[in-house]
Amino acid sequence: MEAYEVIVIGGGPAGLAAALAAHKAGSRVLVIEREERLGGILKQCIHDGFGLVRFGEKLSGPEYAERFIDEVLELGIDVLTSSFVTELKKTGAGFLVSVVNRHGVTDYQAGALVLATGCRERTARQVLIHGTRPAGIFTAGTAQHFTNLLGQLPTRRCVILGSGDIGLIMARRLTLEGASVLGVYEAKPEPSGLTRNLVQCLEDFDIPLYLSHTVTRVFGEERLTAVEVAQVDERIKPVPGTEHIIECDGLILSVGLIPENEVAGQLGVPMDAAAKGPVCDNRFMTQVPGVFSCGNALHVNDLVDYVSESGEMAGRYAAAYAADGTDSGEHIAFKTDDSFLYLVPQQLRLEDRDKKGVLYFRSRNARRNAVFTMSINGKTAYTRKYGQLKPPEMERLEIDFGKYPIQKGDELRFEIKEVMG
């Protein structure tokens, strides 16, 4: 059986960054990708704006991904594409990874695992749209795949449900390719995409945005012929009497993303209900020693730059774990309140209390003049001011834990507080 020090599952931006970091830290690395090509979702994200934080340039998705792919190829890192992981098992020395591909089923041994499995889109059934099951209902990502990779226009006249960024970007993309986008319908009273995309994807092309509206029914036998839309109240319940029918051959759904952690489940990796990814420490190691998580599998990011960052950290620490394999198991769990949608990672390893750590978070509510606070045993230790916090915009910060006298058994509590002025 072939053995690697680090096996990375997923060849998107998180997995590529993890593989490069683990390789540079001296590990023998294998990347396993289920699709035919490396790059993950970036292959079809042909719009620009990627890499502003990391490279100071506005790159398209393929340009960003290929910088990492080219490095992986140059360094000769082993890659399996069109390959599915069917089973993960803990063994005495590490992990057993079963892979199926055109060569059959092969088992590999790994000292450490990096789970970089990304996220998946919510579907029509998960947002409870009633009616028949005609063709013409796509997630925004599927519509993007058809348009940008296959060169096939999936609709000529469509309605978009949900104002997530991919939906807004597809509104512009489909319009540029000659389709009519009749409107974007958002059930919440606030748009969920970035302001920049509302302006450049909708306003530029006179595409209307209807807030507090949703799609309630779909019509059509073979192909979608129309949808019913209605206004909704504060509890997102349709308001009777506000329904109307829109004729269209496409309904594009941009209604949210969920981290994908099916393979993590096989190893019994405990999950964080808020971030919907594995509970991790500051090394991005899950509560199963030797199993690391990063990118959108850990929590859904806005910017790929931070997907790469968490991938690099997970890869580097996975290489270190594979090299010495020890784990003290001692950590301090971060306590948070409901001012956060989530805070990642969720723990600090006790032996890292003198090191710097990166935190990612989202505020539960839109706030102005807020303060991110870390307190130790009830005493405020670290604060950082934010002029503005919005749930759709993920924040990233770095705390030098070594500046504080953190001891075993201490309580580390995080809060977002309002300040005056």
Add this chain to the structure above:
Amino acid sequence: MSMKKLTCIVCPNGCSLTVLADGDSVRVTGNQCKRGEQFAKEELFHPMRTICTTVRTEFAAAPVLPVRVSAEIPKDRIKDVMEEINRVVIKEPVGRGDVVIADVLGLGVDVIATSSLLRYLKEEEKI
């Protein structure tokens, strides 16, 4: 005198701007910083945009290839540039950064490939 409402996209604050223009004199309100004023003036007099799209290829393994303009173009030329791009069919395995249309419509910007997909496929002997 004309009035226009804009949403500033310079930073995540997303200020709602009102621009009052009277001949050469322009007054911007609603901005929280200097950059908002600059943004409003540019948006009013010469709005610029980037186009990212695809071009057809003659290769079945990759029927389209992603491209973008090498620098921003005037917003009102988006449609014209799209028409030019839609005329192109790629016949060679061009790579990331290669020029697909030089100086498109005399605007001083090129249309460039943003992926080396065809190069990778060539190396794998798939095209």
